[in-house]
Amino acid sequence: MAKVHACYLNKSGSIEIVSNYFQSESTSYGFKFSEMVRQRQIDFNPRYYSHFDHTRQKVFIQYTRTLDDAFALTHESKHFMNYLPNKSFQEEIFSETSSILSELRLGEYLKQTSLKRATELQIKNILYDNYNSFEEIKRNLKCVRIKDYDHKEVNSRIKYLIGLLLSIYINRHIKLGNITTSGYEKIRDHLENMPLSQLAHILDIDINLDNNILNISEGGLLKLEDSYKLEMSSLFRKEDKCYEKCRNCG
Numbered sequence: 001m002a003k004v005h006a007c008y009l010n011k012s013g014s015i016e017i018v019s020n021y022f023q024s025e026s027t028s029y030g031f032k033f034s035e036m037v038r039q040r041q042i043d044f045n046p047r048y049y050s051h052f053d054h055t056r057q058k059v060f061i062q063y064t065r066t067l068d069d070a071f072a073l074t075h076e077s078k079h080f081m082n083y084l085p086n087k088s089f090q091e092e093i094f095s096e097t098s099s100i101l102s103e104l105r106l107g108e109y110l111k112q113t114s115l116k117r118a119t120e121l122q123i124k125n126i127l128y129d130n131y132n133s134f135e136e137i138k139r140n141l142k143c144v145r146i147k148d149y150d151h152k153e154v155n156s157r158i159k160y161l162i163g164l165l166l167s168i169y170i171n172r173h174i175k176l177g178n179i180t181t182s183g184y185e186k187i188r189d190h191l192e193n194m195p196l197s198q199l200a201h202i203l204d205i206d207i208n209l210d211n212n213i214l215n216i217s218e219g220g221l222l223k224l225e226d227s228y229k230l231e232m233s234s235l236f237r238k239e240d241k242c243y244e245k246c247r248n249c250g
């Protein structure tokens with residue numbers, strides 16, 4: 001692992017972190033990422049907003065020279081690796097979940113390094129990003145249950161909200177030992193096409209797809225709410241003096 005200052009990270013520093021992270025997930029992910037680097041499919045620029053462009057087969061990362069770049073690169077690279085033309089409803093609805101989950105797993109990986117403090121601040125930003133309360137998230141999540149899918153893109157905010165809630169839940173239950181390594185690997189590698197009964201079993205949440213409508217039971221929503229609130233409160237108990245410092249020195 002490169003020695004990087006928590007407040008300053010250049011392009012190769014971000015690439016090295018992300019490369020080591022994907023390698024720690026599996027040799028296959030490590031290889032896919034090294035191919036992206038080798039084929040110059042990663043582009044950093046302060047003027048970009050971070051996204052994956054499938055027509056150009058490239059990820060564009062907003063270059064902020066902070067740890068944020070490594071998280072954005074992980075997120076967009078996972079989109080790159082998962083890309084399929086003509087997505088099914090399940091692939092579409094869970095497309096953000098895979099990417100956000102990889103960010104949270106990168107966070108767990110980095111907490112074991114000298115970047116622990118900066119990582120906690122970063123995770124705090126991911127969890128809190130744009131959302132003031134769980135009620136707002138829950139209100140939005142409920143829309144999925146009544147939404148018809150007619151092969152148009154599912155609202156990207158809804159996909160993000162599902163991703164945020166499921167990823168926090170999955171990451172929390174991996175840490176608690178309630179989701180096994182093999183359960184996690186199934187989700188990581190097959191979330192977009194695994195039978196939902198299998199996902200429901202791994203998560204212990206009643207979740208299913210019926211006629212292209214995603215249903216999460218009231219009990220399931222309560223479990224998601226619980227894990228979200230517990231993760232948030234554990235993060236927000238901590239002081240964040242360094243946060244201002246990091247922002248200012250960027």
Ligand SMILES: [Zn+2]
Binds near residue numbers: 075096099
């Ligand atoms: Zn995304």
